[in-house]
Amino acid sequence: MSQEVGIADIGLIGLAVMGQNLILNMNDHGFVVCAYNRTKEKVTHFLENEAKGTKIVGAYSVQELCMKLKSPRKVMMLVKAGPAVDAFIKDLLEYLEEGDIIIDGGNSHYPDTIRRTKEVNGGKDEDKKDKKDKDVTVKEIFQAISAKVDGEPCCDYVGQDGAGHFVKMVHNGIEYGDMQMICEAYHILKETLGLSADELSDIFTEWNKGELDSYLIEITRDILKFKDTDGSPLVEHIKDTAGQKGTGKWTVVSALDTGSPVTLIGEAVFARCLSAIKSERVQASKILPGPNVKFTGDKKQFIHDVSKALYASKIISYAQGFMLMREAAKENNWKLNYSGIALMWRGGCIIRSVFLGDIKNAYTKNPELENLLFDPFFTKAVSEATPGWRNVVSQAALQGIPAPALSAALAFYDGYRHAVLPANLLQAQRDYFGAHTYQRLDNDAWVHTNWTGRGGNVSSTTYLA
Numbered sequence: 046m047s048q049e050v051g052i053a054d055i056g057l058i059g060l061a062v063m064g065q066n067l068i069l070n071m072n073d074h075g076f077v078v079c080a081y082n083r084t085k086e087k088v089t090h091f092l093e094n095e096a097k098g099t100k101i102v103g104a105y106s107v108q109e110l111c112m113k114l115k116s117p118r119k120v121m122m123l124v125k126a127g128p129a130v131d132a133f134i135k136d137l138l139e140y141l142e143e144g145d146i147i148i149d150g151g152n153s154h155y156p157d158t159i160r161r162t163k164e165v166n167g168g169k170d171e172d173k174k175d176k177k178d179k180d181v182t183v184k185e186i187f188q189a190i191s192a193k194v195d196g197e198p199c200c201d202y203v204g205q206d207g208a209g210h211f212v213k214m215v216h217n218g219i220e221y222g223d224m225q226m227i228c229e230a231y232h233i234l235k236e237t238l239g240l241s242a243d244e245l246s247d248i249f250t251e252w253n254k255g256e257l258d259s260y261l262i263e264i265t266r267d268i269l270k271f272k273d274t275d276g277s278p279l280v281e282h283i284k285d286t287a288g289q290k291g292t293g294k295w296t297v298v299s300a301l302d303t304g305s306p307v308t309l310i311g312e313a314v315f316a317r318c319l320s321a322i323k324s325e326r327v328q329a330s331k332i333l334p335g336p337n338v339k340f341t342g343d344k345k346q347f348i349h350d351v352s353k354a355l356y357a358s359k360i361i362s363y364a365q366g367f368m369l370m371r372e373a374a375k376e377n378n379w380k381l382n383y384s385g386i387a388l389m390w391r392g393g394c395i396i397r398s399v400f401l402g403d404i405k406n407a408y409t410k411n412p413e414l415e416n417l418l419f420d421p422f423f424t425k426a427v428s429e430a431t432p433g434w435r436n437v438v439s440q441a442a443l444q445g446i447p448a449p450a451l452s453a454a455l456a457f458y459d460g461y462r463h464a465v466l467p468a469n470l471l472q473a474q475r476d477y478f479g480a481h482t483y484q485r486l487d488n489d490a491w492v493h494t495n496w497t498g499r500g501g502n503v504s505s506t507t508y509l510a
């Protein structure tokens with residue numbers, strides 16, 4: 046072990062691609078980083094190659110890593126989510142002192158982070174002043190290396206314990222939704238207008254110049270143009286079964302747990318599940334007939350309508366995502382800064398887009414904004430998009446083209462703007478068969494009705510049917 050003690054600004058555990066890039070980025074910004082990987086050869090290889098000629102130092106044990114850090118020590122882990130994170134925390138705690146900081150930069154599930162924070166703090170709440178100092182010391186490093194939009198860093202302290210991992214999870218869920226919507230737009234345009242991949246790429250090129258300007262539209266444009274070795278579009282040679290790693294599912298589970306109607310991301314996750322049962326779909330395609338309706342409208346107008354369907358659905362999806370964050374913040378006592386979150390996502394991540402700048406503006410104008418759809422910019426944007434959106438969803442239905450995300454978004458919009466929903470009938474049904482009682486509109490009283498004129502309060506007529 047070398048004798049250099051207290052020389053590095055931050056330690057990084059895990060030398061996979063992301064870890065290496067982060068270390069080099071920090072080094073470029075003038076920070077001294079200590080690199081550690083459990084596999085010793087990894088450290089040596091990194092020091093002798095990518096890190097050669099830099100100020101980066103290495104460590105061959107957790108003890109050496111901790112010794113080389115300046116106090117208060119800052120250690121970031123970029124290791125596989127799960128037991129490895131717990132194991133490293135356990136190792137680190139042997140050598141760290143009160144006031145040192147452990148950062149879990151991986152895709153941990155936020156309830157695990159809440160649990161780990163409690164464990165590391167020995168069950169007590171963090172000292173407020175102490176925590177503020179910590180935020181500042183790591184903020185300096187991370188904001189220096191983060192992407193910037195108009196000079197502002199797309200990186201911020203999100204909140205206590207699991208808040209950071211929660212917000213990252215919602216980011217990934219929103220990403221699922223954005224990707225699904227784009228796929229539906231592609232599918233509808235392809236089937237309705239019979240467009241080639243090149244023609245579709247041109248449409249995405251146009252879309253990327255306006256309100257839909259975003260990383261995912263941009264890569265879709267490039268993917269559609271990409272040719273296989275035989276000159277045909279590569280995208281058409283790719284098997285239509287989608288994989289997933291779980292963050293989309295976690296977002297939906299969290300939505301169900303908090304009772305938040307995050308319908309679009311839910312449909313996006315289920316669309317991946319449906320795509321995965323390919324052999325069953327092939328069988329179904331031979332058994333279940335669809336309509337034989339041909340599109341007869343104006344092509345150019347329809348392309349414009351699809352862009353509007355995409356834009357409006359995207360607004361709904363983000364509105365739903367922010368509804369979920371509000372609910373979770375309430376349950377976990379987090380103070381989330383919504384304009385800060387939008388700014389963080391504005392650049393440097395998969396869902397980065399011009400549109401997030403508009404969301405940031407909405408929450409900057411009104412940090413207490415109850416729903417994104419109540420911001421005048423978005424109220425107007427959605428309402429102007431509705432004619433095209435409705436046309437696309439109905440065309441898809443008439444022609445039998447699946448559009449689960451675009452249509453779920455429209456159903457949510459129509460449900461949300463209805464002061465009266467048919468849940469009155471639903472409550473009556475619940476009271477009829479289960480005596481669950483219902484609330485009267487005229488005097489708010491909770492009552493039960495003897496609907497059948499027979500039996501007791503909890504007699505279940507469903508069994509008599």
Ligand SMILES: *[C@@H]1O[C@H](CO)[C@@H](O)[C@H](O)[C@H]1NC(C)=O
Nearest residue numbers: 058059060061081082083087
């Ligand atoms: C070590 O590096 C490899 C990448 O080569 C990575 O997959 C692994 O997670 C790292 N492990 C630890 C614990 O540092």
Ligand SMILES: *[C@@H]1O[C@H](CO)[C@@H](O)[C@H](O)[C@H]1NC(C)=O
Nearest residue numbers: 201382383384385386388412
């Ligand atoms: C929220 O974040 C924005 C953007 O980073 C920042 O300007 C603002 O001061 C933050 N608000 C609070 C209450 O911290």
Ligand SMILES: *[C@@H]1O[C@H](CO)[C@@H](O)[C@H](O)[C@H]1NC(C)=O
Nearest residue numbers: 495496497498499500501502
């Ligand atoms: C419901 O109404 C019928 C007929 O009037 C009556 O016989 C029965 O006792 C009532 N049940 C209850 C729980 O009030």
Ligand SMILES: *[C@@H]1O[C@H](CO)[C@@H](O)[C@H](O)[C@H]1NC(C)=O
Nearest residue numbers: 480482492493494501502503
């Ligand atoms: C039936 O339900 C009503 C309302 O909940 C209650 O006031 C009444 O006592 C119940 N009757 C019987 C027979 O349990």
